[in-house]
Amino acid sequence: MRIVIADDHAVVRSGFSMILNFQEDMEVVATAADGREAFQMVAKHEPDVLLLDISMPPGESGLIATGKIKEAFPDTKILILTMFDDDEYLFYLLKSGANGYILKNSPDEELVSAIRMVHNGGTYIDPKLASTLVNELINPTDGNETSDPFKILTKRELEILPLVARGYGNKDISEKLFISVKTVEAHKSRIMSKLGFKSRPELVDYAIKKKLMDL
Structure with missing residues (x-):
């Protein structure tokens, strides 16, 4: 093989x-x-x-x-x-x-x-x-799915979240993922909305707790 x-x-x-x-x-x-x-x-x-x-x-x-x-x-x-x-x-x-x-x-x-x-x-x-x-x-769990990033976020959002948490700007992320800055901004907005966050520090704390920083 x-x-x-x-x-x-x-x-x-x-x-x-x-x-x-x-x-x-x-x-x-x-x-x-x-x-x-x-x-x-x-x-x-x-x-x-x-x-x-x-x-x-x-x-x-x-x-x-x-x-x-x-x-x-x-x-x-x-x-x-x-x-x-x-x-x-x-x-x-x-x-x-x-x-x-x-x-x-x-x-x-x-x-x-x-x-x-x-x-x-x-x-x-x-x-x-x-x-x-x-x-x-x-015994499948039926708790709040927003606590599980793999259930609530899309694959693209899972790519963007750790980059945002690490401090990359919209332009840097767009160049890394070969997408437009406007697309990055739209994904960031949806991530914050889905997870119920208002600030980047909340996102960073979430990414660390969920072991997402190495994605």
Whole structure:
């Protein structure tokens, strides 16, 4: 099976490449440092499986890239590779089309097994997170959805919110995301309205609490 690895750390890309290339049925055909580069490598190599990290600052995150890649290349299986064990990320990524979710500190043999599972059409959830998923399916929460950014905000708004929180101006954001300044202003207004905020400090505090700063 052909594999692309996307992670912002070169040592991680190199290490996982060695592990996977050692397997008789696996070949790492390309690596990427962020979500946009991952999209390009998937477009170029059409891999069977994409190992995709969630947080890849300062580039595009896996949270944002997952939906884009899955929509454009539905045949490529996406296995999320991350240090985070936050169930909010888990649900959002699965809804965006991810085929599995594994923590970076998992044993090598578990990573290899997870790749084979998603390649064969299965869904792999790290055992540390499986109980969280089962509990949510059995007892879905019905609280205030505005507390969950992954339910209330669009993908584009999730891209813009952390940039605003980090202090980027409208022009900077427009250049980063290749959209107009007016579009940025419109998205910022909708974000503030949806979350019920009146000031930027409120937005910054929210972004920190929700672990959105690395998106």
